[in-house]
Amino acid sequence: MGYTEEDLKEDLKGKEYEFGFVTEIESDKAPKGLNEDIIRLISEKKNEPEWLLEFRLNAFEHWQTMTEPEWAHVKYPKPDFQDLHYYAAPKQKKQVESLDEIDPELRKTMDKLGISIEEQKRLSGVAVDFVMDSVSVATSFKDKLAELGIIFCSFSEAVQEHPELVRKHMGTVVPSTDNFYAALNSAVFTDGSFCYIPKGVKCPMELSTYFRINEANTGQFERTLVVADEGSYVSYLEGCTAPMRDENQLHAAVVELIALDDAEIKYSTVQNWYPGDENGKGGIYNFVTKRGICERNAKISWTQVETGSAVTWKYPSCILKGDNSVGEFYSVAVTNNYQQADTGTKMIHIGKNTNSTIISKGISAGKSQNSYRGLVKINKNAANARNFSQCDSLLMTDTSGAHTFPYIEIENSTAKVEHEATTSKIGEDQIFYCLQRGIDEEKAISLIVNGYAKEVLNKLPMEFAVEAQKLLAISLEGSVG
Amino acid sequence: MISINDLKAEIDGKEILRGINLDVKAGEVHAIMGPNGSGKSTLASVLAGREDYEVTGGTVDFDGEDLLDMDPEERAREGLFLAFQYPVEIPGVSNMNFLKAALEEVHAHKNLDPLSAKDFLARVREKSALVELDSKLTNRSVNEGFSGGEKKRNEIFQMAMLEPKLAILDETDSGLDIDALRIVANGVNKLKSEKNATIVVTHYQRLLDYIVPDYVHVLYNGRIVKSGTKELALELEEKGYDWIKQEVDV
């Protein structure tokens, strides 16, 4: 009890602290700042094996030599990395007594999304009964998966329970030195999700992070690893349409997908982090590295609906290593007010007869900036590689911006690469046409925008698609001008 | 049904409607003719509530209510329908979805129960048959890739689905081939009743052979300068507009 946070700081300075004492202090957070000791502390607190600590330290060493990338079409004050807490003891979300204590704006949005009261309580951390629906759903869900040999758990649990699987695959798609944010994540990640589908198993249900048991606050440096063994299939859902708030402004996640021979991974994301207010104050910075690798005849599809965050920097990519492998990227990115998004994909064709499709639909409203940035690279040996890219931008206002940065690198003459791009402004004529049929402006915008994004929304699992449609409409409320 | 009184409207400071007077009663068909640029589409747009136009004077009574005080969607729900001269395309939104959304609004406004999926489909089948609209078109995105004539037919199909009190058809005949013209006109005639009214804007007397008007008006320079019966249309066909312009300009 006599031990204070000040004392802790002193100890850390002297680099003489012993592990394990943190439990005795009252503060549940490690002190601010990033250094080797903090990383050792994280690793120790999580009872990690030596190799994982090595992984973290290597990443950290490399990160220190790196600078934050400047090439994206986004502007924001650079975070001070020494002014962040990198470890907080897993704690209960702050419990509130009833929904009445929740921000009414937030509730209004959840109502509009059709999120049930029970679910609203869960999302907002309201204390609920034990017999709550989603708990029992999640339990039976886990039993069923175990029967098939599917592993779906938190990253920390995987490190403890399946260290050989994690060690074999972690960092093989996104090396710890890959880029500034990936290196940072590799050094300090605290939790995330792990999923393994055994050979030949078709996962019979959508795996949703939303239902994952033991969902602690995964925090700002999340790590996901999905491994689909030969001939297996999985559809994985990340995020949810409910507005997500977080006290951490900076989020830097890493997602790695591994599709072995003949396997297929479908990865769908709905991202709705707090975007900041209508004056551009606050909001999450979302710097994500997502990448998948396809072995022979394997397929990876990324589908994303991005409506949140103040700044988004995200390029879910596919390395088409195996012959006949397929990569797909379907994206809807909405920006409103002062949001900025720089998002797209990289399709790296290495194997023969590899095929990739890119469909990107940007929607910019308010004073926002929305950029598509994509690379299609056909390597020397990728005979008969194919790519089709279509990048459309829809402007809701004269004050918003849409930008397209396609990069194409072709080293094999048998490649066939097609790129189409359009920019249009939402038509007042279209809106008036709807009004004249009795449809009000809000619904009209929703209809028009959902029509525009249909090709992508159609790729989402059914329940997700319906919610995503509502989400698009809500994100763009009152945004035409 | 609708009573327009000294209606004046401008766009970008340019006066286009300079005092329109027109009375249309339930059960009637009125034709509005007039040279290009005289303000016919403007009148239709102003009645439908397009915000680009500023109403600078006059009143419009629609079934006892002040039309100019209503939002465009409210006017539509109250039963005012405009078949556009140039229907727009809405990519990715199926015709069915669009009509379902529209009908839901109209029903909610009138405190009617929403149509069941079954009734809705039955209605689609019945009304598309009325204008002989290919069922492939009803499933496609609103007007996307439709030919000029198909778009016009689709307007009348929507009108049939929505069953408005007052329909304003803005040059629905232009772009229609001879068979389509007859089909569309037949559709309009079948929808006619003692309770609704139609305003037909056209350049051609030919349409009026099929949709026989009770009155014909000539709009010129933002005013109705001449009104008559269907014989007036024949006279215009024969003599053009010069004689009217001369009468007015003197």
Ligand SMILES: Nc1ncnc2c1ncn2[C@@H]1O[C@H](COP(=O)(O)OP(=O)(O)OP(=O)(O)O)[C@@H](O)[C@H]1O
């Ligand atoms: N947005 C606008 N800005 C400026 N002038 C306009 C605008 N819209 C219409 N006008 C003008 O208003 C006048 C009336 O146009 P309107 O479309 O109503 O004519 P119309 O009688 O329907 O002609 P048509 O027979 O060619 O369809 C025209 O001179 C036109 O140029």
Ligand SMILES: [Mg+2]
């Ligand atoms: Mg016109």
